[in-house]
Amino acid sequence: MPHNLLMIEDDARLAQMVSEYLGQSGLHVAHCGDGQGGLARLTGPDAAELPDLVILDLMLPDMDGLEICRRIRALPAPASQVPVLMLTAKGDPMDRVIGLEIGADDYLPKPFEPRELLARIRAILRRRETGVQPAAQTLRFGSLEIDRDARTVTVNGQLADLTSYQFDLLVTIAERAGRVLTRDQIMEAVRGRELEAFDRSIDVHMGRIRAAIEADPKNPRRILTVRGVGYVFAKQQD
Structure with a gap:
């Protein structure tokens, strides 16, 4: 089609x-x-x-x-x-x-x-x-739920506003919770464009995701920055 x-x-x-x-x-x-x-x-x-x-x-x-x-x-x-x-x-x-x-x-x-x-x-x-198709359809982390099939994210039952790309980024790090990922690994996992000189785009998108799912985006508890390396999605349940 x-x-x-x-x-x-x-x-x-x-x-x-x-x-x-x-x-x-x-x-x-x-x-x-x-x-x-x-x-x-x-x-x-x-x-x-x-x-x-x-x-x-x-x-x-x-x-x-x-x-x-x-x-x-x-x-x-x-x-x-x-x-x-x-x-x-x-x-x-x-x-x-x-x-x-x-x-x-x-x-x-x-x-x-x-x-x-x-x-x-x-x-x-x-x-x-396409995206990544894991075994479980929904990822749950306390009040945060990520429904892969519906491509929706909810926090305390409220729908989070994410773009298609941001949804894929969130799924990529959430299904690898507790594992530190470099920017290269994240972009490779979502099968997007090749990493280029202007790589602040990944940081901008992560900021948008934090704004949508974190109670306090300036002091995130879910998506943590590992300085000089990349990002890690924390496993804590709220």
Whole structure:
């Protein structure tokens, strides 16, 4: 079954090029030239057929891409869980950090190679559809429950707001509770993109996960940082 993508991009020529290239790989791309139109695809009459992934430009004529990402994540599920790959023409790494902090699953600076875009899209879709399939369907750590099949996380019965990538990261470290994992090991386990020079993305996502599941994110009890090494998910039960 082909995947349906939504590209929110004001450069019509770029959108056409991307659509044609991805179409050769069995990906169907719907295009919106502004933020309002893109959001309407997720909230309006067409929302019943949500895209499998949103390609979101940072610079748009009517609305900042960061604001669009915030609004997507604020939507009711399942629209809020649609993966977002952000395109940015800015060279400042902080733009990428902010994008990840507000819920983007990945980023790609412009100009980019179409092959890299395709690889990143496939990685996100693969994480979303497969992930690690352990024996137990639900991981329980006191008030924290991680349902692999439903791809939901609850704390004290309340649904935690996580992106698809953040869910996979949480599962990766939670099923290895008590074991210290390096950033390389975590990213390899979720079968995402290769670790690159800008590796603060993993730290940003971990911060978002802590904000969603920890009672006090500044003093975490679940996801602990091992300075100079990586992260460990603590086994304590609350």
